[in-house]
Amino acid sequence: MERIYNFSAGPSMLPLPVLEQAQKELTNYKNSGMSVMELSHRSGWFKEIIEGAEQGLRNLMKIPDDYRVLFLQGGASQQFSMVPMNLLGPSKKADYVHTGSWSKKAMKEAEKFAEVNVIVSSEDGSFTYIPEVTEDMIDEEASYVHITTNNTIEGTAFRNIPDTGDVPLVADMSSNILSEEVDVSKFGLIYAGAQKNIGPAGLTVVIIRDDLIGHADANVPAMLDYKTHSDAGSLYNTPPTFAIYMAKLVFEYIESLGGLKTMEKINREKADLLYETIENSDLFTSPVKKDSRSLMNIPFVSPSAQTDAEFLEEAQERGLETLKGHRSVGGMRASIYNAMPQEGVQALVRFMDEFEHHRNK
Amino acid sequence: MERIYNFSAGPSMLPLPVLEQAQKELTNYKNSGMSVMELSHRSGWFKEIIEGAEQGLRNLMKIPDDYRVLFLQGGASQQFSMVPMNLLGPSKKADYVHTGSWSKKAMKEAEKFAEVNVIVSSEDGSFTYIPEVTEDMIDEEASYVHITTNNTIEGTAFRNIPDTGDVPLVADMSSNILSEEVDVSKFGLIYAGAQKNIGPAGLTVVIIRDDLIGHADANVPAMLDYKTHSDAGSLYNTPPTFAIYMAKLVFEYIESLGGLKTMEKINREKADLLYETIENSDLFTSPVKKDSRSLMNIPFVSPSAQTDAEFLEEAQERGLETLKGHRSVGGMRASIYNAMPQEGVQALVRFMDEFEHHRNK
Numbered sequence: 001m002e003r004i005y006n007f008s009a010g011p012s013m014l015p016l017p018v019l020e021q022a023q024k025e026l027t028n029y030k031n032s033g034m035s036v037m038e039l040s041h042r043s044g045w046f047k048e049i050i051e052g053a054e055q056g057l058r059n060l061m062k063i064p065d066d067y068r069v070l071f072l073q074g075g076a077s078q079q080f081s082m083v084p085m086n087l088l089g090p091s092k093k094a095d096y097v098h099t100g101s102w103s104k105k106a107m108k109e110a111e112k113f114a115e116v117n118v119i120v121s122s123e124d125g126s127f128t129y130i131p132e133v134t135e136d137m138i139d140e141e142a143s144y145v146h147i148t149t150n151n152t153i154e155g156t157a158f159r160n161i162p163d164t165g166d167v168p169l170v171a172d173m174s175s176n177i178l179s180e181e182v183d184v185s186k187f188g189l190i191y192a193g194a195q196k197n198i199g200p201a202g203l204t205v206v207i208i209r210d211d212l213i214g215h216a217d218a219n220v221p222a223m224l225d226y227k228t229h230s231d232a233g234s235l236y237n238t239p240p241t242f243a244i245y246m247a248k249l250v251f252e253y254i255e256s257l258g259g260l261k262t263m264e265k266i267n268r269e270k271a272d273l274l275y276e277t278i279e280n281s282d283l284f285t286s287p288v289k290k291d292s293r294s295l296m297n298i299p300f301v302s303p304s305a306q307t308d309a310e311f312l313e314e315a316q317e318r319g320l321e322t323l324k325g326h327r328s329v330g331g332m333r334a335s336i337y338n339a340m341p342q343e344g345v346q347a348l349v350r351f352m353d354e355f356e357h358h359r360n361k
Numbered sequence: 362m363e364r365i366y367n368f369s370a371g372p373s374m375l376p377l378p379v380l381e382q383a384q385k386e387l388t389n390y391k392n393s394g395m396s397v398m399e400l401s402h403r404s405g406w407f408k409e410i411i412e413g414a415e416q417g418l419r420n421l422m423k424i425p426d427d428y429r430v431l432f433l434q435g436g437a438s439q440q441f442s443m444v445p446m447n448l449l450g451p452s453k454k455a456d457y458v459h460t461g462s463w464s465k466k467a468m469k470e471a472e473k474f475a476e477v478n479v480i481v482s483s484e485d486g487s488f489t490y491i492p493e494v495t496e497d498m499i500d501e502e503a504s505y506v507h508i509t510t511n512n513t514i515e516g517t518a519f520r521n522i523p524d525t526g527d528v529p530l531v532a533d534m535s536s537n538i539l540s541e542e543v544d545v546s547k548f549g550l551i552y553a554g555a556q557k558n559i560g561p562a563g564l565t566v567v568i569i570r571d572d573l574i575g576h577a578d579a580n581v582p583a584m585l586d587y588k589t590h591s592d593a594g595s596l597y598n599t600p601p602t603f604a605i606y607m608a609k610l611v612f613e614y615i616e617s618l619g620g621l622k623t624m625e626k627i628n629r630e631k632a633d634l635l636y637e638t639i640e641n642s643d644l645f646t647s648p649v650k651k652d653s654r655s656l657m658n659i660p661f662v663s664p665s666a667q668t669d670a671e672f673l674e675e676a677q678e679r680g681l682e683t684l685k686g687h688r689s690v691g692g693m694r695a696s697i698y699n700a701m702p703q704e705g706v707q708a709l710v711r712f713m714d715e716f717e718h719h720r721n722k
Contacts, residue, residue, distance in 0.1 A: 002389075002394060003388065003389060003394045003395070004393075004394030004395065006394075006395050006399055008399070008400075008401040008404075009401070010401070010599065011398060011399055011400060011401060011402060011599065011602055012399060012401070013395075013399050014396060014398055014399055016388065019387060019388045019396050019398075020388060022387060023384055023387040023388055026380060026383060026384040026387065027364065027377065027380045027381060027384060028363075028364060032365075033363060033364045033365030033367075033680060033682070034364070034365065034367050034374075034682070035375060035380050037372060037375055037380075037560075037561040037562075037607070038367055038369070038372055038373060038374055038375055039369075039372060040369040040370070040371070040372060040373070040683055041372060041562065043369070043683070073434035073435050073436075073439075073563060073601075074434050074435060074439075074584055075434075075584075075598045075599055076598075077583065077584050077597070077598040078434075078435075078582070078584045080582075080583075080584075081582035081583075081584065081585075085582075108583075109582055109583060112579075112580040112581075112582065113580070193598075193599060195599050195602075199398075200398040200601075200602065200603045201398075201402065201599045201600065201601055201602045201603070202434060202563040202564070202599075202600070202601025202602070202603070202604055203563070218473075219473040219474070220473075221439070221441075221442035221446075221470055221473065221585075222438065222441075222442075222469075222470060223435055223438050223439045223441075223442065224442075224582075236438070237436045237437070237438040237554075238371065238372065238436055238554060238556050238562045238563075239562065239563070240434075240561075240562055240563025240601065240604070241372055241556075241561065241562045241563070242561045242562070242563070242603070242604075243563055243601070243603075246398070319394060321394070321395070322401055322404070
């Protein structure tokens with residue numbers, strides 16, 4: 001079998017040219033006689049890789065100089081506790097916007113340290129929309145406001161980043177980082193697990209404004225203190241070296257396409273094509289309100305679980321893989337991250353049309 | 362340049378057949394049409410990988426059924442805090458054996474949670490030996506006794522595992538796990554960063570006895586609670602999937618050689634050859650006491666920093682890489698983990714002889 005179109009919510013597709021370059025130099029990186037996986041993290045070889053990865057990300061996201069870029073481990077789930085452990089001020093208050101399964105997990109961890117205040121929620125609408133966040137909702141004493149910019153399971157995304165005034169905005173950007181242009185200066189801290197748009201699983205990227213570093217209590221474990229990693233240039237202990245190398249290659253690949261401006265254009269085209277197909281269909285519907293739709297994770301359902309199952313089975317036979325929706329939403333979910341080619345979405349909508357047409361005969 | 366002999370303390374060499382297999386299937390794993398890095402961690406494909414990795418490790422180390430195997434992130438440095446956060450009983454007391462730089466770091470983190478008692482130390486001898494640990498040293502109220510079985514920087518190793526009676530023995534085995542046969546039942550908990558003998562950096566293996574799971578305080582972050590990962594089969598959140606796949610391949614490779622019995626025999630031969638060369642040399646000396654010598658990390662020094670520098674430069678020209686000693690010990694350090702071929706050690710001792718002979722002319 002040739003390579004297939006993998007619509008997994010993550011880990012998911014990586015750009016084929018990146019995989020091919022990694023494959024080519026897997027046993028001998030740049031004539032060093034070593035695999036990247038074998039390089040000491042203190043070596044000149046690896047220094048070049050990690051500095052290149054940071055610069056690549058800085059260029060793509062136009063990260064201002066007063067922000068640090070950290071390469072960590074543990075995924076967004078570890079950030080759910082690191083954020084309050086590092087950012088809570090004396091008030092111990094934190095404001096959260098509740099938009100789905102992942103914000104719920106973030107709040108559950110924060111509650112171990114903070115007085116968590118849900119300033120607005122879309123739970124009343126089964127998380128099918130993004131609620132408006134206005135400055136008057138925000139507690140002036142809150143140490144930060146937390147949002148999930150893209151909700152992987154529910155298929156929603158903030159189309160506008162809220163203005164939180166002087167209270168730092170913290171964002172879980174795991175499933176839409178690098179998918180479109182973003183003004184980093186609106187955020188105090190951005191975190192993202194790598195396994196959707198950055199690289200392989202096992203790497204977590206944190207972008208944090210300087211003034212938010214150094215406020216952890218003395219009894220916070222060194223590994224959970226942003227200052228530890230900031231001071232050491234993400235080399236306090238052995239980092240996930242191969243994942244950082246892969247991230248560097250992905251950043252270079254996105255830059256070669258034209259950066260986030262181009263990436264956003266391609267992503268909009270892919271998502272528009274799929275949403276139009278759903279809109280024009282008499283069989284499939286989107287559970288998500290129009291103004292809140294994600295460009296990355298697109299759930300759709302047919303009227304019956306039986307039809308969903310038939311669709312999924314036939315799709316897989318055509319090399320359209322991992323389209324099953326999350327159990328909490330049901331139906332189908334197409335995750336079309338940066339590395340999903342336009343041809344993959346075209347193949348999906350072609351099959352959706354055929355499937356519907358065939359049933360109507 | 363062809364592949365070189367890399368004596369790095371870690372990340373370090375991986376078995377070439379493992380790298381070659383990973384290379385072969387990097388863009389299409391077992392005809393799935395996907396890279397291992399692209400597989401959903403919830404897929405059947407990955408389930409087979411993580412279960413295979415666990416079974417491979419269980420077979421190699423003969424892990425008893427009442428122990429769990431966890432695949433985590435964060436390295437030994439994160440275990441330094443996870444151990445006390447999970448294992449401390451009401452007494453909040455923990456006993457530590459102090460044998461070098463890494464045990465010092467382990468204690469520093471534990472002090473944030475525990476009353477740390479150094480029951481014995483080799484600091485008086487600059488950590489050039491392993492002190493004897495006897496049962497009478499151990500506080501009956503201690504929640505655990507912590508040792509570092511192999512000291513990567515100092516080049517020492519416990520040749521006998523102490524008997525700690527009813528107090529669970531916790532071991533940082535990062536730099537000698539899988540290097541020789543071990544009786545897991547002597548330990549309550551074993552942890553190891555992967556990047557020496559297991560696989561690429563970014564994976565941490567924890568082997569924990571059932572009864573030590575589930576004692577973390579309610580406010581411990583979910584990601585730092587062993588119970589979270591034990592209950593979820595290491596799939597609470599996205600694990601470092603590619604590193605786990607590489608570990609599985611390494612476990613299979615060691616099994617194919619004859620398991621830990623053969624591995625230990627090969628490692629003893631490699632280490633014996635290098636120690637004999639040092640003993641027979643008039644130029645090089647070992648700073649480590651004979652009964653405490655590591656099979657994995659072998660420091661040696663010449664009488665002058667100038668000679669050390671010349672040795673290192675000429676060694677590198679011959680494809681003998683990363684032999685520089687840690688700054689705290691100086692001189693040279695040959696890390697000869699499982700994946701260092703016997704030919705690599707032979708090439709090193711041949712060069713040591715030549716270097717010494719050439720100087721004496």
